[in-house]
Amino acid sequence: MTWIKICGITSVADAVMAAAAGADALGLNFVPASKRVVDAVTAAHIADAVGDAVELIGVVADRSLEDLEELRETTGVSWLQLHGAEAPGDLAPLLPKAFKAVALADTADAQRALTFPGQRLLVDAKVQGELGGTGQRFDWSLALPLTRERDLIVAGGLTPANVAEAVRAIGPWGVDVASGVEHPGNPRQKDAARVQAFIAAVRAVRRQP
Numbered sequence: 001m002t003w004i005k006i007c008g009i010t011s012v013a014d015a016v017m018a019a020a021a022g023a024d025a026l027g028l029n030f031v032p033a034s035k036r037v038v039d040a041v042t043a044a045h046i047a048d049a050v051g052d053a054v055e056l057i058g059v060v061a062d063r064s065l066e067d068l069e070e071l072r073e074t075t076g077v078s079w080l081q082l083h084g085a086e087a088p089g090d091l092a093p094l095l096p097k098a099f100k101a102v103a104l105a106d107t108a109d110a111q112r113a114l115t116f117p118g119q120r121l122l123v124d125a126k127v128q129g130e131l132g133g134t135g136q137r138f139d140w141s142l143a144l145p146l147t148r149e150r151d152l153i154v155a156g157g158l159t160p161a162n163v164a165e166a167v168r169a170i171g172p173w174g175v176d177v178a179s180g181v182e183h184p185g186n187p188r189q190k191d192a193a194r195v196q197a198f199i200a201a202v203r204a205v206r207r208q209p
Contacts, residue, residue, distance in 0.1 A: 002167055002202050003174030005057065005153065006181060006195060008036035014190040015046045018054075021192070022199045025055035027176070028077060034059075035187040036178065040074050047076025057081050059101075065093055081122060088116045101155075104142045114149055121146060122176060125156035135179035137162075140169050147171050160197035167205045175202060 006018040007027030015026055028043050029036040038046075047056055058077035060068060061084030068080055080098040082091060091100055095118050102113040103126035113121055123143050125136040137157030146152045147170060154166060155176035163175055179187065181194040 002172065002205070003151075003153070004199055004202055005055075005174060005176040006178075006190065006198075007057075007059065007155070007176055008034075008178035008182070008187065009046065009190070010036055010038050010042070010188045012042075012045050012049045015050050017192050018190060018195050019050045021196045022203070023054055023195070024174075025057050025079070026050065027057045027059050027081065027178070028075070029059040030063075030071065031059060031061045031083065040071070043075035043077065055079055059083060062086065065090075068094060092117050099153075104138045107142060110142045110146060113146060119151050120153060120173075121150040122153040122155060124176075140166060143170050143172070147173070158198075160194055160201050163198055164201045164205045167202060 003024045005025040005027055006023045008029055009015050009018065009026045018026055028038050028046065031037060056077040057079040058071055058075065059081045078097055080094055081101055082098065083101045086100065091098055099118045099120035099122060100116040101122040101124055102109060104110055104123050105126040109126065113123060123146065125138040135157055143152060143154055151173035153174040153176050154170055154172040158166060158175055158177045159180035167175065177198055181190055181198050183189045183191045
């Protein structure tokens with residue numbers, strides 16, 4: 001089955017709801033500029049609440065190796081998703097439980113994505129001045145070659161209405177959603193009905209290898 005991550009979780013209530021709905025992973029954002037940023041205390045409460053039911057993934061950008069290791073220890077996140085200007089060599093010491101997020105606008109971006117180590121790789125829309133969570137969609141054809149090389153996670157503009165189309169078109173290993181399952185106008189709260197609809201739409205499609 002296609003792996004599903006609900007990103008931008010900011011509360012214990014939303015974490016428990018998304019896990020119960022069938023998500024495989026939850027994303028906790030530690031980028032200070034993000035509308036969905038959480039602090040270490042909140043993250044630790046979320047980790048305690050969901051336990052081993054889902055993977056907890058810390059969304060980070062341009063932090064030192066020491067900071068990232070401390071973040072793992074103090075918050076309970078097991079994986080790291082790097083969204084900044086990190087170089088391939090910056091990722092290597094964090095493996096195996098880390099992956100790079102690469103914004104795609106053209107084939108050069110797709111080729112650059114493969115220079116990063118690790119089995120997982122996330123691709124998102126390239127939006128000037130933003131690191132992700134924009135709700136913008138990219139040209140899905142750019143991701144197709146990457147599915148043969150990595151466990152590819154597709155983000156960017158996914159919603160309950162279009163995620164099945166994305167899974168059929170790309171055949172990704174996983175999908176990632178934030179704004180597409182939020183309450184309108186409130187990036188810090190998930191809509192339970194939208195989360196459930198998103199997961200149901202993904203599960204209804206059999207991913208082609």
